Amino acid sequence: MLKGGPGSGKGTQCANVVKHFSYTHLSAGDLLRAEIKSGSEFGAMIQSMIAEGRIVPSEITVKLLCKAMEESGNDKFLIDGFPRNEENRIVFENVAKIEPAFVLFFDCPEEELERRIMNRNQGREDDNIETIKKRFKVYVESTLPIVSYYESKGKLRKINAAKPSEEVFEAVKVLFTSET
Ligand SMILES: Nc1ncnc2c1ncn2[C@@H]1O[C@H](COP(=O)(O)OP(=O)(O)O)[C@@H](O)[C@H]1O
Numbered sequence: 001m002l003k004g005g006p007g008s009g010k011g012t013q014c015a016n017v018v019k020h021f022s023y024t025h026l027s028a029g030d031l032l033r034a035e036i037k038s039g040s041e042f043g044a045m046i047q048s049m050i051a052e053g054r055i056v057p058s059e060i061t062v063k064l065l066c067k068a069m070e071e072s073g074n075d076k077f078l079i080d081g082f083p084r085n086e087e088n089r090i091v092f093e094n095v096a097k098i099e100p101a102f103v104l105f106f107d108c109p110e111e112e113l114e115r116r117i118m119n120r121n122q123g124r125e126d127d128n129i130e131t132i133k134k135r136f137k138v139y140v141e142s143t144l145p146i147v148s149y150y151e152s153k154g155k156l157r158k159i160n161a162a163k164p165s166e167e168v169f170e171a172v173k174v175l176f177t178s179e180t
């Protein structure tokens with residue numbers, strides 16, 4: 001699993017990892033955005049929650065993740081940007097019946113995250129300054145407690161994500177080489 005604030009480079013580093021190691025990358029945010037595009041009955045609700053930086057109900061995200069895991073044919077996954085809160089974590093563990101082998105935490109100061117998101121240019125509706133502030137608040141209040149949870153279980157591996165992408169990947173590569 002990969003955790004870190006919005007813009008910390010989770011998606012970027014997952015793309016690097018899949019080139020070197022035999023994992024399937026599953027981004028919860030990408031799966032939710034695909035669900036909106038597919039015209040699903042939950043699309044409008046998911047869209048409005050993302051636009052507000054809120055966390056989509058666990059049942060929806062977990063169902064999408066489990067479906068993607070099944071369809072991948074793989075048994076090794078990089079779960080990017082999930083779980084976002086305690087309820088996400090518990091529902092996932094109960095439904096998928098798996099726990100992460102280890103959790104990468106991308107540590108980066110908020111000013112740098114804000115800069116990166118404002119320059120991301122992926123046309124995302126939630127990459128505007130008002131929604132970014134809301135996402136940071138949700139991150140601190142709901143997601144950081146999960147980071148502490150995995151730390152208490154001895155599963156957290158902290159990465160300094162404030163460095164250039166190539167240097168961050170060097171640290172990520174060392175971890176994947178020793179953990180897998
Ligand atoms: N180490 C880095 N230094 C500078 N910019 C980066 C770095 N890693 C990623 N970026 C850029 O920052 C933005 C956010 O990265 P992304 O991988 O989408 O983060 P996340 O998935 O954690 O939100 C993207 O435009 C990406 O190209």
Ligand SMILES: O=c1ccn([C@@H]2O[C@H](COP(=O)(O)OP(=O)(O)O)[C@@H](O)[C@H]2O)c(=O)[nH]1
Pocket residue numbers: 005006007010011027028029030032049050051052053054055056057061080081082083084088126135
């Ligand atoms: O498990 C998840 C992952 C994402 N989101 C929603 O999708 C948005 C974008 O998530 P993503 O991981 O794509 O953002 P990133 O951290 O990459 O900027 C979040 O702000 C949430 O509104 C969610 O509700 N549950």
Ligand SMILES: [Mg+2]
Pocket residue numbers: 010011027029081
């Ligand atoms: Mg991302």
